[in-house]
Amino acid sequence: xxxxxxxxxxxxxxxxxxxxxxxxxxxxxxxxxxxxxxxxxxxxxxxxxxxxxxxxxxxxxxxxxxxxxxxxxxxxxxxxxxxxxxxxxxxxxxxxxxxxxxxxxxxxxxxxxxxxxxxxxxxxxxxxxxxxxxxxxxxxxxxxxxxxxxxxxxxxxxxxxxxxxxxxxxxxxxxxxxxxxxxxxxxxxxxxxxxxxxxxxxxxxxxxxxxxxxxxxxxxxxxxxxxxxxxxxxxxxxxxxxxxxxxxxxxxxxxxxxxxxxxxxxxxxxxxxxxxxxxxxxxxxxxxxxxxxxxxxxxxxxxxxxxxxxxxxxxxxxxxxxxxxxxxxxxxxxxxxxxxxxxxxxxxxxxxxxxxxxxxxxxxxxxxxxxxxxxxxxxxxxxxxxxxxxxxxxxxxxxxxxxxxxxxxxxxxxxxxxxxxxxxxxxxxxxxxxxxxxxxxxxxxxxxxxxxxxxxxxxxxxxxxxxxxxxxxxxxxxxxxxxxxxxxxxxxxxxxxxxxxxxxxxxxxxxxxxxxxxxxxxxxxxxxxxxxxxxxxxxxxxxxxxxxxxxxxxxxxx
Numbered sequence: 001x002x003x004x005x006x007x008x009x010x011x012x013x014x015x016x017x018x019x020x021x022x023x024x025x026x027x028x029x030x031x032x033x034x035x036x037x038x039x040x041x042x043x044x045x046x047x048x049x050x051x052x053x054x055x056x057x058x059x060x061x062x063x064x065x066x067x068x069x070x071x072x073x074x075x076x077x078x079x080x081x082x083x084x085x086x087x088x089x090x091x092x093x094x095x096x097x098x099x100x101x102x103x104x105x106x107x108x109x110x111x112x113x114x115x116x117x118x119x120x121x122x123x124x125x126x127x128x129x130x131x132x133x134x135x136x137x138x139x140x141x142x143x144x145x146x147x148x149x150x151x152x153x154x155x156x157x158x159x160x161x162x163x164x165x166x167x168x169x170x171x172x173x174x175x176x177x178x179x180x181x182x183x184x185x186x187x188x189x190x191x192x193x194x195x196x197x198x199x200x201x202x203x204x205x206x207x208x209x210x211x212x213x214x215x216x217x218x219x220x221x222x223x224x225x226x227x228x229x230x231x232x233x234x235x236x237x238x239x240x241x242x243x244x245x246x247x248x249x250x251x252x253x254x255x256x257x258x259x260x261x262x263x264x265x266x267x268x269x270x271x272x273x274x275x276x277x278x279x280x281x282x283x284x285x286x287x288x289x290x291x292x293x294x295x296x297x298x299x300x301x302x303x304x305x306x307x308x309x310x311x312x313x314x315x316x317x318x319x320x321x322x323x324x325x326x327x328x329x330x331x332x333x334x335x336x337x338x339x340x341x342x343x344x345x346x347x348x349x350x351x352x353x354x355x356x357x358x359x360x361x362x363x364x365x366x367x368x369x370x371x372x373x374x375x376x377x378x379x380x381x382x383x384x385x386x387x388x389x390x391x392x393x394x395x396x397x398x399x400x401x402x403x404x405x406x407x408x409x410x411x412x413x414x415x416x417x418x419x420x421x422x423x424x425x426x427x428x429x430x431x432x433x434x435x436x437x438x439x440x441x442x443x444x445x446x447x448x449x450x451x452x453x454x455x456x457x458x459x460x461x462x463x464x465x466x467x468x469x470x471x472x473x474x475x476x477x478x479x480x481x482x483x484x485x486x487x488x489x490x491x492x493x494x495x496x497x498x499x500x501x502x503x504x505x506x507x508x509x510x511x512x513x514x515x516x517x518x519x520x521x522x523x524x525x526x527x528x529x530x531x532x533x534x535x536x537x538x539x540x541x542x543x544x545x546x547x548x549x550x551x552x553x554x555x556x557x558x
Contacts, residue, residue, distance in 0.1 A: 076113030241266020304338030387423025417526030433536025
């Protein structure tokens with residue numbers, strides 16, 4: 001073996017420079033003891049990704065610079081050990097004039113106490129959740145460094161994430177003498193993204209003829225998830241190794257030189273189903289949002305319906321039953337089976353379950369408004385009052401006991417406004433905000449036959465999955481009283497919102513004009529609601545969050 005390298009697939013916290021630095025130092029020392037002589041950390045590992053407008057603060061850049069020096073000093077005694085760390089550079093208030101504001105998304109090569117090279121990312125993404133041109137200036141250089149012990153050196157070409165999606169950075173690195181490519185990354189997850197990355201990197205190695213190691217971040221950061229799934233490809237495009245997804249991992253790759261060619265060897269984690277990825281993404285998103293922000297526990301309204309059932313199952317897998325509380329808040333329209341199924345599910349998972357009737361509060365609201373509403377029929381006004389009573393009760397419990405409220409609305413509801421401001425939208429974290437209703441059903445069925453965290457083999461009562469969905473805010477209500485069938489709604493939503501197809505194109509694809517016009521109209525007129533919704537986990541390539549930036553005041557209708 002010519003060189004043993006390691007990908008430190010770690011979960012960093014944005015802004016925790018001391019904690020992130022110590023993670024890198026600890027990983028480097030452990031890897032060194034195991035014979036590793038090159039450690040790769042993910043993109044912007046020193047500060048965490050994405051730090052957003054923290055990058056605009058001089059003090060933040062200064063602190064990141066100090067952290068890099070701290071890591072370098074801590075590794076000074078590791079002979080022949082090379083460590084690559086990602087960090088922002090430029091705009092340092094101690095070394096630059098105020099007029100110089102250029103900042104770079106950089107990576108530094110550390111060896112025996114010194115920074116021996118620094119590379120600035122050349123290709124800056126500015127689509128989907130990415131906003132790197134707001135913060136960084138494109139780099140211009142190439143970085144090829146040597147790693148390994150004397151007589152066994154390997155020339156490694158360094159790229160950062162988006163650089164590897166374009167031909168020129170790799171081509172220039174190859175021309176500079178690289179034997180292999182090391183790509184450090186922080187690439188947000190969506191379903192299928194891991195396969196997309198592997199395929200794109202196969203194109204890259206085919207174009208430049210060099211093997212490649214892809215070092216990726218893992219963890220949740222607000223709405224985005226990083227799933228790990230680091231990997232290594234040989235020059236012929238075959239998978240030499242793949243790290244597990246959604247967990248921290250020290251991914252070791254053996255680099256062998258056979259004559260002039262480099263060959264990589266590592267363990268290969270199996271490919272996963274989309275449902276397994278979805279589930280682990282939701283679990284990791286909840287665990288990291290709650291843990292990194294210091295919330296002791298969570299609380300949610302358990303209705304006996306599919307959405308709250310799925311959120312409860314995710315929360316227990318993420319946090320354990322002792323940190324999850326459920327509250328059933330029946331109204332005059334709550335069916336008996338909703339009580340029964342909610343109690344059943346709470347018992348299956350062993351979580352605290354309480355029932356607080358909203359009937360007295362609902363009667364009091366109607367009495368207070370009786371004069372104003374005299375002669376007017378009940379409508380969505382009274383329905384929304386019920387939802388807002390529930391939101392008020394949950395937020396009161398949250399304030400009193402410190403538990404953050406998990407909202408239970410899905411993407412189909414968020415798209416069409418089938419949700420109530422200050423009611424079921426009230427809360428701190430929207431777990432299934434980016435799951436279409438049809439995906440909610442599919443994932444619930446998957447979870448009922450899979451128990452990845454050992455909490456319960458069948459957590460969701462079957463009737464919750466099979467009964468027609470209803471908000472239960474008026475007698476005999478079902479969702480399809482107000483919306484097209486979810487199979488139709490979600491297909492239109494995917495085409496219009498996620499893939500930017502026009503209305504006429506969707507109609508030409510076979511959808512009824514009335515359905516297309518209704519769904520797209522609802523999407524447009526409910527923008528004001530979504531602007532007030534809590535942050536939620538992104539699992540598709542376009543979510544209602546940073547991916548979706550449409551004006552509230554808008555008369556364009558196509």
